[in-house]
Amino acid sequence: MSEEPTGITPRNLSAQLSYRGRGNPPVTHPMSAISNCFPGLEFDFRAIWRRFLVGIVLSENNNYVVGFEDEKYKDLIGRRLLKINDRPLSVLTQGPVMPGRGPIPLSTSDTPGAVSFMEWSNTVALLIGHEGAKVRCEFTKDPAETEVLPGDPNVATQILELEVRHIFERTQIDGTSERLALLAEALAKPGELSQGLCSPWQNDYRECACYYWAASRPDYVNVVPADDGSSRGDNWLQRENTGRYAVDNADYQSLLNYDDLFKSWESVLRFVVGGVQEPRPK
Amino acid sequence: MKDPAAARIVPKGPEQSGPKHRDVHLLRTDRGGHLFVVDGSQLFDLDEDTFWRFVAAADDDQMAGLLRSSGLATERRRIDDEAPDDMPVRALSLAIAQKCNLGCTYCYAQEGNFGTAPKNMPLETALASVDLLLADTRPDERINLAFLGGEPLINRAVLRQATTYASAKAAERGQAIGFSITTNGTLIEADDADFFDAHGFAVTISLDGPAFVHDRLRPFKGGRGSYERIVERIRPLLDRKGRMQTTARVTVTPENLELRRTLDELLGLGFHSVGFSPMLASPTGRGEMDQSALQAMLAAMIDCGKEFERRTMIGQPYAFSNILTALREIHRGSHRPYPCGAGGGYLGVSADGELAACHRFVGDDAGAMGSVEYGVDASLKAAWLQDRHVHRQVPCRTCWARYLCGGGCYHEVLARGRPACDFIRGWLHFVLQVYLRLTSSTVSPPYLARS
Numbered sequence: 248m249s250e251e252p253t254g255i256t257p258r259n260l261s262a263q264l265s266y267r268g269r270g271n272p273p274v275t276h277p278m279s280a281i282s283n284c285f286p287g288l289e290f291d292f293r294a295i296w297r298r299f300l301v302g303i304v305l306s307e308n309n310n311y312v313v314g315f316e317d318e319k320y321k322d323l324i325g326r327r328l329l330k331i332n333d334r335p336l337s338v339l340t341q342g343p344v345m346p347g348r349g350p351i352p353l354s355t356s357d358t359p360g361a362v363s364f365m366e367w368s369n370t371v372a373l374l375i376g377h378e379g380a381k382v383r384c385e386f387t388k389d390p391a392e393t394e395v396l397p398g399d400p401n402v403a404t405q406i407l408e409l410e411v412r413h414i415f416e417r418t419q420i421d422g423t424s425e426r427l428a429l430l431a432e433a434l435a436k437p438g439e440l441s442q443g444l445c446s447p448w449q450n451d452y453r454e455c456a457c458y459y460w461a462a463s464r465p466d467y468v469n470v471v472p473a474d475d476g477s478s479r480g481d482n483w484l485q486r487e488n489t490g491r492y493a494v495d496n497a498d499y500q501s502l503l504n505y506d507d508l509f510k511s512w513e514s515v516l517r518f519v520v521g522g523v524q525e526p527r528p529k
Numbered sequence: 530m531k532d533p534a535a536a537r538i539v540p541k542g543p544e545q546s547g548p549k550h551r552d553v554h555l556l557r558t559d560r561g562g563h564l565f566v567v568d569g570s571q572l573f574d575l576d577e578d579t580f581w582r583f584v585a586a587a588d589d590d591q592m593a594g595l596l597r598s599s600g601l602a603t604e605r606r607r608i609d610d611e612a613p614d615d616m617p618v619r620a621l622s623l624a625i626a627q628k629c630n631l632g633c634t635y636c637y638a639q640e641g642n643f644g645t646a647p648k649n650m651p652l653e654t655a656l657a658s659v660d661l662l663l664a665d666t667r668p669d670e671r672i673n674l675a676f677l678g679g680e681p682l683i684n685r686a687v688l689r690q691a692t693t694y695a696s697a698k699a700a701e702r703g704q705a706i707g708f709s710i711t712t713n714g715t716l717i718e719a720d721d722a723d724f725f726d727a728h729g730f731a732v733t734i735s736l737d738g739p740a741f742v743h744d745r746l747r748p749f750k751g752g753r754g755s756y757e758r759i760v761e762r763i764r765p766l767l768d769r770k771g772r773m774q775t776t777a778r779v780t781v782t783p784e785n786l787e788l789r790r791t792l793d794e795l796l797g798l799g800f801h802s803v804g805f806s807p808m809l810a811s812p813t814g815r816g817e818m819d820q821s822a823l824q825a826m827l828a829a830m831i832d833c834g835k836e837f838e839r840r841t842m843i844g845q846p847y848a849f850s851n852i853l854t855a856l857r858e859i860h861r862g863s864h865r866p867y868p869c870g871a872g873g874g875y876l877g878v879s880a881d882g883e884l885a886a887c888h889r890f891v892g893d894d895a896g897a898m899g900s901v902e903y904g905v906d907a908s909l910k911a912a913w914l915q916d917r918h919v920h921r922q923v924p925c926r927t928c929w930a931r932y933l934c935g936g937g938c939y940h941e942v943l944a945r946g947r948p949a950c951d952f953i954r955g956w957l958h959f960v961l962q963v964y965l966r967l968t969s970s971t972v973s974p975p976y977l978a979r980s
Contacts, residue, residue: 254576255564255579255599255600258563258964258965258968259572259859260862261571261572262571265603266571377703418976427976
């Protein structure tokens with residue numbers, strides 16, 4: 248980063264995407280921030296799945312219908328979307344559990360049938376070429392709290408034609424419909440893009456042991472080179488900056504605990520500028 | 530800080546858009562100084578102190594250091610020296626008729642037949658080309674089928690059957706397909722509009738200006754003017770406001786440099802958009818642009834661009850396609866090591882079923898790429914992309930415009946080298962300024978939305 252003051256303002260889209268503001272860590276770039284595509288600090292990209300099909304609202308990480316935009320689909324609430332254009336959205340999850348033995352269905356108490364919704368991003372990728380077009384959607388005929396395997400002959404289904412929503416806003420330019428670099432307004436209601444993000448005042452920062460959810464924030468701060476070629480620094484959740492990294496080993500004496508974050512996250516979490524978390528270690 | 534010596538070397542107008550630094554181009558508008566970073570085609574505003582620090586960089590090494598210390602250099606450059614090795618062919622153009630009823634003075638196809646006996650593409654070859662395109666792509670990849678010539682409408686029956694066939698085959702596998710045609714417009718029949726509209730054709734009509742100019746450059750083979758006939762024939766196309774679009778392409782020679790008049794006249798006819806392209810290399814040398822003609826063309830392009838800017842500021846459409854395309858590419862930060870898809874994602878097919886790097890290399894061994902029967906020759910394609918990477922082109926490799934320009938049309942470069950570099954840089958310099966002005970204003974058009 249620059250040591251000199253610079254007055255540089257990115258103008259076109261590639262400059263905006265690449266530019267790193269002074270003092271920001273590398274993970275604040277959209278291309279390097281894991282948090283940009285998972286519940287992190289900028290926005291929850293999974294939210295684009297919720298209103299991907301015009302008329303209904305899906306859970307952002309599942310094939311479960313949680314709401315409707317169009318009254319005529321209100322009966323779909325609680326049902327599961329099993330296939331789109333005959334392609335299943337869920338699969339039987341199998342894998343080995345014992346060395347030397349073959350794979351078996353991996354069931355849990357939540358998914359007794361060992362059925363998992365395929366990664367939503369795969370589904371989105373398959374549908375992206377169908378924006379604005381109708382696709383054949385196969386739903387369970389009845390509400391289904393647990394996952395259902397598509398193609399199960401014991402499950403009654405219903406087929407509806409639904410339109411795939413455009414992900415990006417479009418505008419008419421000289422009579423041609425053109426895509427803009429904006430997420431379509433109809434794709435998310437206010438707040439929906441950020442409601443799934445991790446929140447400092449909840450469990451998230453402590454729950455995610457590798458600080459994945461807090462990815463936009465440096466988790467190793469006050470770093471200085473050590474004589475032996477390694478480095479010295481502080482864990483970002485340390486109560487006090489000592490220059491000695493405190494390992495997170497459930498010893499809540501040296502690190503911030505859940506209660507600290509619930510009650511006073513705004514004062515116990517500190518700013519990091521140029522890699523230094525205030526106050527500097529003595 | 531600003532000093533008079535530095536002020537002299539700062540580019541102000543397009544005439545000062547010449548290559549100075551390998552990694553950046555510095556420019557000014559009435560709002561101050563700006564920096565175009567070649568890597569990633571990134572555009573920045575600079576405050577005065579910062580701008581003059583960049584101006585003071587004496588050579589490429591100092592400039593690279595300044596970019597690094599400003600946080601503007603990435604560890605890995607976005608475009609490396611390697612050619613892509615997995616570029617599927619997503620677009621084919623069929624030389625459906627290697628013959629033409631016009632006798633244009635400058636035609637790269639030598640009045641349509643590419644220097645051989647005139648011929649039509651047989652239906653089997655056209656259908657086999659469609660099969661090749663479908664076989665080499667996945668259903669989720671958009672493909673495009675273009676019809677060129679010669680004059681493609683001489684072979685209307687095969688054109689229509691190939692289109693219908695491709696349309697049905699693509700629909701079977703849920704694949705998006707686009708169709709385009711470049712035609713001289715003289716043979717259009719009333720029901721062509723229905724056909725083009727039904728298949729969403731992008732129709733390009735070659736027109737070189739108002740009648741008195743056009744008729745000199747693009748007469749019928751007997752010498753009679755073609756303008757009046759074309760305008761009459763294309764009327765049903767221009768009146769369509771459905772799926773199809775009809776645009777005009779003007780080939781600019783020293784004889785038709787009145788671009789603004791041409792633009793206004795053609796837009797007045799109802800074209801969806803109008804674009805200009807300089808004639809840089811013709812088989813006979815006739816109609817080629819020399820340096821003074823290119824300078825005059827740049828001035829005329831800028832004149833059209835200023836009118837575009839003026840109209841945009843008051844919310845009026847003005848479909849000058851050169852500036853619309855350049856603005857969109859600058860907005861996105863397009864950066865590519867090639868000028869076009871030729872020899873990569875796009876190939877041409879001759880009437881005999883030979884594959885060529887593009888429609889201009891039909892029948893030319895220099896651009897041979899295999900055949901429809903035996904498929905794309907992967908080694909020829911790989912060698913083509915390897916040799917033509919802009920990092921391998923001199924002087925392109927050190928030019929600031931290299932990732933927007935890509936090094937110029939291969940066919941023209943082979944024939945005549947690169948006579949238009951100053952023209953291209955001057956034009957891009959101007960459009961960068963227009964971009965900066967439009968996106969600073971409150972009436973910035975929606976296709977330039979910032980975030």
